[in-house]
Amino acid sequence: MELDVTKIREDFPILEREVNGKRLVYLDSGNTSQKPRQVIEAVREHFERHNANVARSVHTLGTEATAAYEGAREKVARFINAASPGEVVFVKNATEAINLVAYSMLGASIAKGDPRLSLGPGDEVVITEMEHHSNIVPWQLLCERTGATLRWLGITDEGRLDLSNLDELVNPRTKLVSMVLYSNILGTINDTTRIRVRTREVGALLMLDGSQAVPHRPVDVRALDADFLAFTGHKMLGPTGIGVLYGRSELLAAMPPFLGGGSMIETVTMERSTFAPPPARFEAGTPPIAEAVGLGAAVEYLTAVGMESVAAHETALTGYALDRLREVPELRIIGPSTTEGRGGTISIDFAGVHPHDVGQILDGEGVQVRVGHHCARPTCMRFGVPATTRVSLYLYNSTEEVDALVAALEKVRGVFG
């Protein structure tokens, strides 16, 4: 079903405001998305009517809050087609989700636990050159601490993963492959098929960073045959402070805890503790309850619109944006040049003007884009730029906004030409 962008926009109060005397043109959803009234209302209603701590109260409010929190888990599980809600662990953000797996593997490595999770000298972890720092640094730390070796797949000039040496990089020494589904800087949507097949062949685990994919495309963890999937609420219409680690239940059950504290235990004595089964084992302390409720509302909103419709709208808008940007002289698109296997995240290099300056002048026109290395410095280095100007589209963006961007780029030329 085709998405009615005019109607969608009415759900997002912030889109009515002005910036620097101009109509707001928000093209930075890859950074964080705007929130619909339905999400804002759900969080407000939770605080006004149901606020209490979860999983430890016998009183009515505590029961309601627990039901709302666990209800959000069920909604998220359905959204990504997890086999059960217990496969959804609530965390702070995608960064924490990836660190949870890395630190749990460190724990397993020290304790010489489950061989799938234990690393040592001679073992390897494989990532890609396209990763956000959050899917690089935790693995660097894990490898440094266990003596394992970090390896990575490169990127082609067209902004695709270079799979020419896949069979050499992913080999019987590989313990884990962790890769991004949708690049936050190039806009590339990776086909994971060949990597998945090779990962299974060598008996390694497969972790997917879905921070940009889950908000914009239908993502089915069982179809992807993922062991782990990390994503964050605030990029998919939900609040900040809530993220998700999906893990196959059998794997989560084999994993040692990450953070220790309340809610994650079974029995505690002064000498030692035993731990709750997942997902509680990985949710120490009071969780972000209202934020989870907000994420549940966001997932309901996206489900009602339909993720196929969201993806179709964004693909059409991306095609329009790529065409319009190609008309702009001295503008280079860094990343795939067609809508084939790409999403609405478009990095540009414009007339040699530094992205900071481009972003500043666009802001003067009300156009909000992100500038910098987008926490993907190795990708920038690969394309020989210190930074890029990044436009990222979402379901509420329109062709008029793309036109406003192109007009604002002409102003940049006026100042720096």
Place this chain on the structure above:
Amino acid sequence: MEQLDRLYHDIIMDHYKKPRGRGLREPFEAQVHHVNPTCGDEVDLRVHLLGGTVADVSYEGMGCSISQASASVLHEVLVGRTVTHALSTVEQFTSMVEDSRGETTPDEATLEDGIAFAGVAKYPNRVKCALLAWKAFKDATVKAVAQAEASND
């Protein structure tokens, strides 16, 4: 656009397009590498001190117009000044660009072309750009002075 015109002052654009003193030169007593990790701006900067005076400041870097122009202005303003005067100028320049409330009156005689960066104070996210080279200069100068004192001991 009026406020933006203050940010992209003619003097700043002139230094950005025609940087003064750019390039790394010999001799030098200290060299530093400073980065702005949030945006990827980088500067390599060398200082050469001679008898208590800043004899040369040479630099290479990449970054936005504000960061690059500010390195050029630094070179023009500080070379030839005594180390004490140069460091007090750094303090004045820093106070000016961090003064978002417009509480101080910058001294044009001291800051020369540096005065053009007064408009940066209205853009908190650009303050780091303007200060990148100035922080690097202070760091390098402190190192060069400490080194000179150590060799005199």
